[in-house]
Amino acid sequence: MDLLLINPPREIPQRADFPPIGLAYIAAYLRRAGVTVEIVDGASYSWKRLEDALRRWSPRIVGLPCWTIERGQAFKTADLVRSVHPDAKLVIGGHHATAYPDHMFRRADADAVVVGEGETTTLELVRTLIDGGDISQVRGIAYRQGEFTVLTDPRPLIHDLDSLPFPCHDSFDLDDYLGLPETSGRAASIMTSRGCPHKCIYCSGSIFWHRKWRARSPENVLDEIQWLYDDLGVRTFMFFDDNFTVHKERAIEICSGILERGMKIKFVAESHVSHINPEMLAWMKRSGCYRIDFGVESGSPKILKTIKKKQTVNQIETVFQMVHDAGIHPRAYLMVGNPGENEETIQETVDLMGKVKPWDTVGAHPLLIMPNTEIYDLAIRQGLITDDYWLEHDDMLFYTGEHSNADLIRLREMLMKGLAENRGTIKAHLRYLMKKYYYRYPMLQKLRKFRNFLGVKA
Numbered sequence: 152m153d154l155l156l157i158n159p160p161r162e163i164p165q166r167a168d169f170p171p172i173g174l175a176y177i178a179a180y181l182r183r184a185g186v187t188v189e190i191v192d193g194a195s196y197s198w199k200r201l202e203d204a205l206r207r208w209s210p211r212i213v214g215l216p217c218w219t220i221e222r223g224q225a226f227k228t229a230d231l232v233r234s235v236h237p238d239a240k241l242v243i244g245g246h247h248a249t250a251y252p253d254h255m256f257r258r259a260d261a262d263a264v265v266v267g268e269g270e271t272t273t274l275e276l277v278r279t280l281i282d283g284g285d286i287s288q289v290r291g292i293a294y295r296q297g298e299f300t301v302l303t304d305p306r307p308l309i310h311d312l313d314s315l316p317f318p319c320h321d322s323f324d325l326d327d328y329l330g331l332p333e334t335s336g337r338a339a340s341i342m343t344s345r346g347c348p349h350k351c352i353y354c355s356g357s358i359f360w361h362r363k364w365r366a367r368s369p370e371n372v373l374d375e376i377q378w379l380y381d382d383l384g385v386r387t388f389m390f391f392d393d394n395f396t397v398h399k400e401r402a403i404e405i406c407s408g409i410l411e412r413g414m415k416i417k418f419v420a421e422s423h424v425s426h427i428n429p430e431m432l433a434w435m436k437r438s439g440c441y442r443i444d445f446g447v448e449s450g451s452p453k454i455l456k457t458i459k460k461k462q463t464v465n466q467i468e469t470v471f472q473m474v475h476d477a478g479i480h481p482r483a484y485l486m487v488g489n490p491g492e493n494e495e496t497i498q499e500t501v502d503l504m505g506k507v508k509p510w511d512t513v514g515a516h517p518l519l520i521m522p523n524t525e526i527y528d529l530a531i532r533q534g535l536i537t538d539d540y541w542l543e544h545d546d547m548l549f550y551t552g553e554h555s556n557a558d559l560i561r562l563r564e565m566l567m568k569g570l571a572e573n574r575g576t577i578k579a580h581l582r583y584l585m586k587k588y589y590y591r592y593p594m595l596q597k598l599r600k601f602r603n604f605l606g607v608k609a
Contacts, residue, residue, distance in 0.1 A: 152189060152208055152210045153186045153187045153188065153210070153211055153281060154186060154187070154188045154211070154212045154213070154214060154277055155190075155191065155205075155210035155214070156174045156178055156188065156189070156191070156213075156214045156215075157190075157193055157205075157215055158171040158174055158190070158191065158192045158194055158216065159193055159194075159215060159221070159225050159228040160193045160197070160201055160224055160228070161195070161221065161224065162221050164195050164196060164197060166194070166195050166327065166328065166329050167194040167195065167329065168328060168329045168389070169328055169338070169339065169389060170192055170320065170322075170328060170339075170340070171192055171194075172318050172340050172341075172391060173216060173269065174190050174214075175190065175318030175322075175323075176269070176270060176315065176342075177214070177269050177270055178190050178318075178319050178322070179315075179316040179317060179318050179319040180271075180315060180316060181270075181277060182319065183316050184274055184278075186274070190319075190322035190323070191204050191205075191322075192322070192323060198227070201228070201231060202231060202235060205231065205232065205235045205236065209236070210236060211281060212240045212241075212277055212281075213241050213242070214244065215228055215229060215232075215243050215244075215245075215259075216243075216244055216245035216248075217243050217244070217245045217255065218245050218246055218247050219246060219247040219250070219522060219541075219547070220519075220547060222545060223545025223546075225245075225247075225259065226258045226259050226545070229241060229243070229258075229260065229261065233260060240262045240280050241259070241260065241262050242261065242264070242265060242273070242280075243255045243259060243261045243263075243264050244264065244265035246355060246356075246359055246523075247522065247541070248264050248265070249265075249267055249359060250522040250523050251522065251538070251541055252264040252266060252293035252300060253300040254541055254542055255293075256295045256300060257542060258542060262280075262295075263276055263280075263292050263293065263294050264292060264294075265291065266292060266293055266302065266305070266306075267291055267306065267308075267359065268291075268345075268360075270309065270315060271291075271306060272290065272306050276289050276292055287301065287303060290303050290304045290305065291304075291305060291306030308360070308363065309365075310365075312344075312345065312366065312371075313367055317375045317378060320339070320383060325338070325339060325383065330387060330389075331387055331389060333441075333442075334387045334417055337385050337386060337387070338385060338386075338387035338388065338389065339379050339383070339385040339387075339388060339389075340388070340389045340391045341372070341375060341376065341379070341389070341390055341391065342390070342392055343367050343372045343390060343395060343405065344364060344365060344367065344392045344394070344395070345365050346360030346362070346363050346364040346365055347364060347393040347394050347397075348362075348363075348394070348397060349423060349460075350362065350459055351446075351448075351458055351459055351460055352458050352459050352489075352524060352525035352526050353458060353486070353489070353525075354521075354524060355523040355524050356393060358524075364394070366397070369404035369405045369408055372405050372408075373409065373412065376388065376416070380414050380416065385416075388416060388419075389418070389419050390419065390421070391421075394421060395420035395421060396422040396431060397423075399426065399430075399431045402431055402434070402435070403430070403434045406431075406434035406438035406440070407434060407438070409438040409439065410437060414439075417441050418438075418439050418440050419440070419441070419442045419443070419444065420435070420443055420444070421445075422444070422445060423445070423446065424445055424447075424466045424467055424469075424471075425461060427474070429473060429477070432473060432474060433477060435479065436477050436478050440479055441479060442479065442480040442481075442510065443474055443479055443480070443482065444513070445467075445470070445471075445482065445483055446460075447483040447484060447485060447503075448460060448489070449485070449489065449492075449500050450464060450467075450496075450501070450503025450504065451491075451492075451495075451496035451499040451500060452464055452499075453496065454491055454496050457489060457491050458489050464503060467507060468503070468506055468507055475508070480510030480511070481509050481510060482511045482512070483507070483509040483513070485504075485513070485566065487515055487516065487518065487562050487563045487566055488518040488549060488550055488553075488554060488559045488562065489518050489550075490529070490550075490552065490553060491553075492554070494565065497569070500569075501566060501569030501570060501573065504569075505573040508573075512570055515563050515570075516563070517549040517550070517559040517560070517563060518549060520535065520549070522541070526550055530548075530550060530552065533552045535548070535551060
């Protein structure tokens with residue numbers, strides 16, 4: 152086998168919602184070029200099970216993604232790969248590897264790092280490694296030269312996303328995944344675009360995608376949905392785009408195409424309140440959309456301005472009512488601890504949620520310090536973190552520029568309790584208590600597979 156792609160085990164092993172779509176894209180792209188590729192999705196694996204899986208293969212090259220959250224799992228996987236297949240070349244990619252390629256050599260003994268978007272670069276790198284060529288000629292990678300890390304010329308983003316093959320699913324059993332908890336039957340994820348036009352101060356995605364939004368054509372998206380529908384029996388879809396509705400006419404074309412092709416599906420999409428209108432919502436509802444997730448983050452005008460969310464409280468109120476009127480469930484993602492946060496801004500968020508009545512709220516997690524964000528730059532200036540932190544530690548840090556960890560937890564519990572009081576039901580208070588202890592004791596996250604209980608969305 153030429154290449155084995157591994158999705159590392161989760162810190163707390165648990166069934167995933169969906170297969171790792173990024174690895175599925177890379178595998179499909181390389182297979183089309185004649186490279187033999189397999190994927191091991193180890194998200195729910197113990198280390199023993201992963202070792203057993205590794206011993207079943209004899210790959211020439213092993214590829215791993217490394218994300219900032221649970222990056223330690225990627226490093227442990229790299230160590231395991233080195234012990235089982237010491238002669239295999241090790242390639243690492245992903246957001247954290249792109250932010251800190253040097254760390255991949257120092258922590259994971261990588262042979263090369265794919266910097267940025269993966270498909271084209273991985274294919275060229277794998278071919279070069281197989282042929283024994285000079286990897287310094289491959290654009291978009293980092294490699295080690297003596298004691299120094301060398302970055303080659305950057306590779307442009309893929310201009311035509313329609314040129315990519317559909318992600319391969321033959322390495323996965325879709326019935327092994329949780330899918331969307333409020334639906335039954337086989338589910339799959341799909342990405343109709345890459346990137347986001349917004350520049351929120353806590354998000355590293357805009358840097359990774361060069362602050363550009365690129366979209367597949369409606370016809371190409373519909374062909375993939377049709378393939379998953381006909382060949383794999385998928386009836387529920389999660390659109391994994393950062394923002395599905397950036398181009399409203401395109402979104403309408405996809406929805407109208409679903410109806411024209413006679414596909415009876417359900418789907419969920421993510422959006423920003425500035426990219427919503429009644430006509431598009433009507434098409435989304437008719438074609439099977441039952442939920443739209445919005446990054447509301449806060450109900451405080453001050454906080455929304457600080458984090459450069461490019462939305463107002465009035466917009467949030469108007470759009471949530473619009474979504475309700477269309478017969479679609481609006482869901483709100485919330486955060487705690489952005490610069491300027493206090494009890495007053497938390498109460499503003501509680502009050503806003505009471506007005507807009509989201510179908511559900513997700514998050515209320517204290518703000519994490521993530522590389523390649525404005526928050527990270529601020530945290531460095533405040534002496535809260537340095538780049539060496541990622542080499543020396545595997546856990547994450549809350550942003551504590553204004554509040555201690557204990558204060559952030561208190562603010563989070565204030566928000567969660569306020570949301571429960573908005574609902575005013577016994578069930579809502581039980582959910583609040585369950586979430587409170589779910590967050591406080593990470594081992595309880597193993598119960599995630601029972602998340603339909605009492606309607607808890609983990």
